[in-house]
Amino acid sequence: xxxxxxxxxxxxxxxxxxxxxxxxxxxxxxxxxxxxxxxxxxxxxxxxxxxxxxxxxxxxxxxxxxxxxxxxxxxxxxxxxxxxxxxxxxxxxxxxxxxxxxxxxxxxxxxxxxxxxxxxxxxxxxxxxxxxxxxxxxxxxxxxxxxxxxxxxxxxxxxxxxxxxxxxxxxxxxxxxxxxxxxxxxxxxx
Amino acid sequence: xxxxxxxxxxxxxxxxxxxxxxxxxxxxxxxxxxxxxxxxxxxxxxxxxxxxxxxxxxxxxxxxxxxxxxxxxxxxxxxxxxxxxxxxxxxxxxxxxxxxxxxxxxxxxxxxxxxxxxxxxxxxxxxxxxxxxxxxxxxxxxxxxxxxxxxxxxxxxxxxxxx
Numbered sequence: 001x002x003x004x005x006x007x008x009x010x011x012x013x014x015x016x017x018x019x020x021x022x023x024x025x026x027x028x029x030x031x032x033x034x035x036x037x038x039x040x041x042x043x044x045x046x047x048x049x050x051x052x053x054x055x056x057x058x059x060x061x062x063x064x065x066x067x068x069x070x071x072x073x074x075x076x077x078x079x080x081x082x083x084x085x086x087x088x089x090x091x092x093x094x095x096x097x098x099x100x101x102x103x104x105x106x107x108x109x110x111x112x113x114x115x116x117x118x119x120x121x122x123x124x125x126x127x128x129x130x131x132x133x134x135x136x137x138x139x140x141x142x143x144x145x146x147x148x149x150x151x152x153x154x155x156x157x158x159x160x161x162x163x164x165x166x167x168x169x170x171x172x173x174x175x176x177x178x179x180x181x182x183x184x185x186x187x188x189x190x
Numbered sequence: 191x192x193x194x195x196x197x198x199x200x201x202x203x204x205x206x207x208x209x210x211x212x213x214x215x216x217x218x219x220x221x222x223x224x225x226x227x228x229x230x231x232x233x234x235x236x237x238x239x240x241x242x243x244x245x246x247x248x249x250x251x252x253x254x255x256x257x258x259x260x261x262x263x264x265x266x267x268x269x270x271x272x273x274x275x276x277x278x279x280x281x282x283x284x285x286x287x288x289x290x291x292x293x294x295x296x297x298x299x300x301x302x303x304x305x306x307x308x309x310x311x312x313x314x315x316x317x318x319x320x321x322x323x324x325x326x327x328x329x330x331x332x333x334x335x336x337x338x339x340x341x342x343x344x345x346x347x348x349x350x351x352x353x
Contacts, residue, residue, distance in 0.1 A: 033305075047309040051302050057294035186303060 032162055033186050039178045052183065056158040067152035081150045088145055091118075092138065106130065113138075130174040137164040238264055243324065243341035250335040263341050277352055285353040296349040299326065300342045 034055050036048040050058075072079045079087065091099060091113060100111035107122045107129035118141065122132035143160035147153030161183070170181040245266055247259040285292070299307075299321065308319040315332035326345060330336040 043311065044313075045309070045311040047306070049305055049307055051298055054295055054298040054302070057291045057298065060291040060294075061288050186305075 030185055032166060032183050034161075035180075035182050035184065037178075037180045041176050051186070052158065052162045056155065056162065059154045059158050062154055064151075067147070067154060069150055070152055081145075085145050088141060092142070107132075128175045130172065133168070133171040135167070135169060137161070139164065242267065243344075245340040245344070246338070248335075248337040248339075252333045263344050266340070266344055267347055282353065289353045292349050292353055293346075296346040300346050 032052045034048075034050055034052050036046070038046040070081045070084065072084060094113065096113050096115070098110050098112040100109075102109040104125075106126045107124045109120065109122045109132060112119050112121070116138050118134075118136045118138060120132055120134040120136075122130055124131055137160065139160045140157050143156035144152050144154070146156050164183070166182075166184045168180070168182040170179060172179040242263040245261045245263055247257070247261075249257040302321055304321055304323065306318055306320045308317075310317045315330065317331075318327075318329045320327050320329070321342060322339075324341055324343070325339045326342045328336075328338045
């Protein structure tokens with residue numbers, strides 16, 4: 001009886017030791033990576049594959065001035081940080097809906113809220129129309145606007161991005177180029 | 191019980207071994223010790239080079255000419271020890287706000303698993319920057335093939351040395 005208990009304890013200790021030995025490797029394998037793929041018309045191609053933590057460190061190098069005195073021009077109207085946050089809060093609180101529809105000769109563009117994501121999608125109306133599929137977690141925009149007044153907090157936005165589910169963030173295709181940005185967990189990238 | 195001269199007992203030779211043989215053994219020990227002292231720096235250096243790795247540059251041109259330059263990373267490390275004195279104070283000041291971020295990036299590169307981190311293809315030329323084992327490898331493939339490989343920890347040392 002005592003021998004059996006000792007054997008079970010030894011097995012438990014062995015299992016814990018093995019888990020401790022392999023846990024760091026498993027943890028590093030589960031790190032999120034960001035991938036950026038740009039393809040041009042004439043076979044030019046850029047592929048970037050980076051651990052999100054590395055991209056986050058690179059974002060920390062963005063000069064502070066870039067995120068200060070934020071202004072956004074939308075359809076001839078200028079939105080400063082205060083207007084942007086107010087607009088964002090109302091979008092955040094609103095139910096799922098299509099907020100913007102832009103129609104031109106080449107494509108129709110929709111901006112809508114769906115679940116925990118903001119979506120920007122297009123329907124091409126001509127052969128040269130762009131195909132747009134942007135899926136942005138709301139939590140990332142929350143984090144981006146969470147900094148001191150008048151500033152954008154890129155580091156917080158990246159933190160939020162790292163904690164969202166993997167998947168495609170951006171897919172753009174027009175007659176000249178294709179851009180894809182997505183996040184996944186590291187597997188063999190080669 | 192037979193008695194032996196005190197000198198025979200002090201040289202460590204077993205009882206009954208002739209004195210000449212004991213002297214030869216002692217001389218042999220001295221020769222081995224001297225050789226060990228002479229070789230030790232070289233063995234240590236070789237072991238350090240083996241552990242720290244090499245920076246290699248390999249160039250192959252269109253005509254088939256090849257250049258291969260291996261340099262112990264140890265030499266690069268020594269160069270880096272002097273680098274802070276070579277970098278102008280103004281440049282160091284400008285880099286100072288990015289110190290933490292640069293160090294973090296360098297550490298991430300050192301820790302990250304094997305992967306092609308960057309690939310650029312343009313006008314028939316392909317440039318890749320990859321982590322392969324404990325090395326960082328930069329490859330340019332076009333009319334000329336250029337491969338530069340360095341231990342990834344050298345990047346950390348470089349960043350820590352410079353900023």
